[in-house]
Amino acid sequence: MFFLRSFPLFLSAFLLFLPTAFFSFFFANQLAVMPDCRNYFVFTPDTAACNEVYAVDVVIYSFTTFPLALVSIAALVTGVYLVAASASYAYSRFVRTA
Structure with a gap:
């Protein structure tokens, strides 16, 4: 099972x-x-x-601020990984077994 094998990576x-x-x-x-x-x-x-600043302007501002750019990229990459791992787990758990 993908999720159990990669649980330490998911948790980190x-x-x-x-x-x-x-x-x-x-x-x-x-x-x-x-x-x-x-x-x-x-x-x-x-x-x-x-x-009343738009959220997209807040994100652009965080990418233009040097220390926050690296932190924002790390948050974006790990967030995408978390969504992908959760979707993979849900697919293997609920769709495949049906």
């Missing part, structure tokens, strides 16, 4: 994903309270207030 990816995702989203959301936040808007209209 989950433990890596939690702090990296928290770190990147917490510090990237500081964009809303910055005084010059409008300089970082890409998709958010210029007429919007700083606390």
Whole structure:
């Protein structure tokens, strides 16, 4: 069974994903309270207030901030792995046996 053989990898990816995702989203959301936040808007209209920033602009800001870029990439990669491993487990558990 794929899931049981790779459970240590799944667990380590989950433990890596939690702090990296928290770190990147917490510090990237500081964009809303910055005084010059409008300089970082890409998709958010210029007429919007700083606390109405779009989520995609928050992600772009986190990738442009150097320390957060590496952390965000780690969170993205482990998040994709967690979704893929969970989908593989669900497929092998529920679809194949039916």
